[in-house]
Amino acid sequence: MTTPGPTLVLASPCCGHLHSRQTFKSVNAGVEILWSDGKLDARLLPELPKIARCSGCSRLFWVDDAAEVGRIDDPFYRSIRGEPPQDVAPEWKRAPSIRAPDTDVLAEAITDPCCAARERRRHVRIALWHSLNQPRRKLPGHPQWEKFWKPYWEHYGAEFEQRYGALFAPNLEALLEFFEEADPDDRLQKAEALRELGRFEACIRLLDSGFDESLGFYAGQIRQRALARDDAVFRLDWPPQEYADPPQCQGAARQIH
Ligand SMILES: [Zn+2]
Structure with missing residues (x-):
């Protein structure tokens, strides 16, 4: 509760x-x-x-x-x-x-002095990444998506892309240096950022560097998309019940725009 x-x-x-x-x-x-x-x-x-x-x-x-x-x-x-x-x-x-x-606040925050500290910069760049991906999130067959989000983004998607689309790649490029490859969660996020940037070979190289069974379940799904040269954000399948924890996610502060 x-x-x-x-x-x-x-x-x-x-x-x-x-x-x-x-x-x-x-x-x-x-x-x-x-x-x-x-x-x-x-x-x-x-x-x-x-x-x-x-x-x-x-x-x-x-x-x-x-x-x-x-x-x-x-x-x-x-x-x-x-x-x-x-x-x-x-x-x-x-x-x-x-x-x-909202996206405007996050776009401003990446260069704002109040977010100058490295951890803050990382936080706002990840939040901006999530925000810029909003029109790209697709859930075919999901009742709420079909009824609300699909028509919403069909209507506003072009305007959103025109306004913010140019931020997407530079933000992800800047974010790469914040991910520590020695940390498995960071490594997975970096591989995903590379995939969404269309850098599929670099993504696959990183994914092939080895993950434990639990993160490997997610890494395998990202790898499959990279092999298909697909750069779109997608819904991950949940692992079998025995792996309790999802990878470290910064979705906790819910960003619904
Ligand atoms: Zn004030």
């Missing part, structure tokens, strides 16, 4: 504008789809964005850099604990909640 924690009231580091952010004591999300670029689609997965646009001054800020001003307890949990209702300042109640970054 997903259990809410208190709502944090945060002051943005740029201008001190107040924002709110829901926290969770526990999260139980049902992972539905794992994509080859590492994005996870899951039910009930709360959005925990790391980068946001300030509602006060429109600049970007790294959410962990915002100072905590206070906490608003969940009223339901206060009542079951027998505590009186919390006296919440009106400006706390008015504080807009921090939203998941």
